[in-house]
Amino acid sequence: DAGVTQSPTHLIKTRGQQVTLRCSPKSGHDTVSWYQQALGQGPQFIFQYYEEEERQRGNFPDRFSGHQFPNYSSELNVNALLLGDSALYLCASSSSPGTGFGANVLTFGAGSRLTVL
């Protein structure tokens, strides 16, 4: 059990559609980060949410947006899907930034595999 739960596990969309992926962090964690893992590649950082605000962002276009709820769960939204958005989307949780080493250790979920046709 990863402690981080993601849904859905698999989904198929067509180009131009929109998708929402969901994540519940590990108990005791309040910071959520999202990563995109394309086939054969390492995970790429999309953004991080803490206190319901986007705190850091990687090199992803504005089509990628997110949200964090008061219970620390999070959503990743991708608009106007492209074929290149096909990937495994990973959610990772950690403790609050600035709380020492714990903030630097991520717990990952199993991911949501998105296929864009």
Add this chain to the structure above:
Amino acid sequence: AQSVSQHNHHVILSEAASLELGCNYSYGGTVNLFWYVQYPGQHLQLLLKYFSGDPLVKGIKGFEAEFIKSKFSFNLRKPSVQWSDTAEYFCASHEAGTASKLTFGTGTRLQVTL
């Protein structure tokens, strides 16, 4: 910008062979370094981490890694691999103080044969 390089993309070893996977990072400042493992069909799991102190760190399942600052390296080792070590291994780093924003390498797929 930071980058992490893993030069071994696919490694095949027989059981009981020794393992060393290379990892080099590019950032010149203070970094925290990690090795994650992804077993088939499972989530990414932390193998070990280096923040400071003893450059030889020990992780789970008999893995260890050595931080060599002069070489910008953090290679993963295991003296004797098992079939159950078959997985994908990712090296990752982040600038100390930038909590959670990890930069990953492209991964090394390890296949252990019986």
